[in-house]
Amino acid sequence: DIVLTQSPGTLSLSPGERATLSCRASQSVNTNYLTWYQQKRGRAPRVLIYGTSRRATGIPDRFSGSGSGTDFTLTISGLEPEDSAVYYCQQYGSALYTFGQGTNLEIK
């Protein structure tokens, strides 16, 4: 199984700052199959970025994704209080879908 390791575990930033979230895979991931989700407390996840860098419908351009191989990044610029959530990366490979353990983003 491809294991995704996200860092940091928790990130505490102020409004207006930039957040950089990392997702590292134990094996190379097809860039078409790397996705980022946002999950707010008590809610289901929602897709932010698919195919490594493509924003899902309705997602503001403050959210951007990049990466290749085993290293992927979600960047959130101009943080807003509503960005407080847990962010997960997800990949598909070897007939299995796996998720990272999440990064908890707190907005001070």
Place this chain on the structure above:
Amino acid sequence: QVQLVQSGTEVKRPGASMKISCKASGYIFTTFLIHWLRQAPEQGLEWLGRIDPSNGHTHYSRHFQNRITVTSDTSTSTVYMELSSLSSEDTAIYYCAREIPETTWFDPWGQGVLVTVSS
């Protein structure tokens, strides 16, 4: 609008089976895959399996291969997930989610259903 509405909270005894449902609306049911995922308390997300409602073909995580069954009913646009031989480790929120075939990402998700396994 596209919606996935799941059945309600369940409490099960260890060793029992559970069967939960996911009713789709707002799109052509047979043109998208439906997946099942779960999230244990304060834990991350885990994929269980999927079905193609157009033909009933399923694909399961090998971690659940022996005790999961996913079925679909095109007459009611509903997908069911049955999980057997439950243990306390199966206590989780279970989600269904839609996938455009071969895109490998999930949107939207159902609201989730809490299943508690306890003696």
